[in-house]
Amino acid sequence: MIYQYSGVIHVHSNYSDGSADFNGIAKAARKSGAKFILINDHDTLEGLYQQGEQYLHDVLILVGAEVSPPRNHFLCYDINSVPCKKQMPAQYVKEVYEQGGFGFLAHPDQKENPIFQGRMNWDNWDLDMPFGLEIWNFFSQWMSSFKNIQGLLISFLFPKATLRAPQPETLRKWDLLGKQRPVPVIAGVDAHGGRQFNWVPNILSSYKYQFNTLRTHILSEEPLQGIINKDRKIILSAIKKGRCYLVNHCVGNVKGFLFYLQHLNDKWFMGEEVRYRPEMTLNIILSEKAHVKLIKDGRVFWQGRTKAVHMPNPETGVYRVEVYKGSIWRRPWIFSNHIYIRPAGHDHVQ
Incomplete structure (x- = not known):
């Protein structure tokens, strides 16, 4: 029998630039129907040291990190310490795997936004380690959806309308890499809550709202049992192997x-x-x-x-x-x- 569980990957808490603690994030996840959350605070495992991985509100909170230089961000899991972001990308990716961890190139082909920031893409995919890819990222797509103030206002009012299929460029690179070796992929939300917009009252900055956009659904031959170490192994193993699929919940839930x-x-x-x-x-x-x-x-x-x-x-x-x-407008x-x-x-x- 195959069991399926839906989770949210690439979430920031108040241990970096997110607006909520683990408890608040877990509440939002439960309301959205997610069964697990993967925290990726910028360049820190402080949430792991302070609170640990745990079940909160029937949601399993697992903690990784995001190595965050100006470009070449790397989502990593199963690590004991976060590599220094001042190293070359090949060095900090190698360090993750030397620790027994694994990871994904974050928003690898993110386009430049002239209003808020420059490009945050990956410059070079020529790495020796068996990295995976975050091929679908809600916040990255939102940031790339407008080029001027008028477009920004429209995107604030209708953020889910900005969500498109993964970029063809990313898919092409992924398919090409797959001819050489297995390349697992995930969907991320890059959720920060409301902190990055301060007082601006918009639904985009809600954790619950973002948790209902992109999810990663894992497959397992064993059910989750509420035992942290056992369930942790099931979830991370599925994600590491690519034993999962990505769902745009803006289009609809998946019953099977x-x-x-x-x-x-x-x-x-x-x-x-x-x-x-x-x-x-x-x-x-x-x-x-x-x-x-x-x-x-x-x-x-x-x-x-x-x-x-x-x-x-x-x-x-x-x-x-x-x-x-x-039937008319095909949505991914x-x-x-x-x-x-x-x-x-x-x-x-x-």
Whole structure:
């Protein structure tokens, strides 16, 4: 049996530039329906030292950090100390993995905003470590959605309308990297609460509002049991492996979504590599009809309006799924992680 849990990644608390403590963040998460939160305060683990990882209001609060130089931000987890942001990016990413941790390039292709800030993108993806990618970031997209004061006012009034699919540039790079190795991806909100806008009364600055935008849904063969260390391992392991999919909750909640490969009684899910076998079947299952795109090696391989796809004998390649809602205006809803079908002689694959 496969269990699914929805969580919010990339959240800032009052230990850096967020406006609420863990208790306030957990309350907002519970109201939004999230089951877990990943805190990424800037260049600090102070929240971990002061409060620790814990269940609050039936929401599991886990603590990582965001290494935050002017560019090349890095979301990291399972670390004991935060690397110095004054190092070169390759150095602080390496330090995270040397600690036994893992991480994701944050908002890697964020565009420049002429009003508030310059570019906060990643300059160079040529790193030796098996990093993942934050391919979808609510606040980053919002910051890139306007170029002048008029656009800013519209974006303040209708922030969810600024949310689009992940940038094609990011998707292309991700698909290309996936031909070389597994590359897990997540969705982040980059939530700060109201602090960054001070007195400005807008719904954008609400934690609860932002928690109802982008979420990451994990898959697990074990249920969460309310035991912190056990549940922590389940959640972080799924995120690290890419055993998860990304959901735009502005479009709608997900009652069920599966993308898996099957051969006889064996199944492989998102994030997994497998050697090619004859008579495999690639499967997509939704709880309602929507427009589905099956992407293979960065290109649309099949698309149509459906709630189920069963594709026999898929060839070797890197596969993922995009799902859109709406018959006239298709809005981006679900983006899966990859399934990697490698040639039969490929090393280190099941």
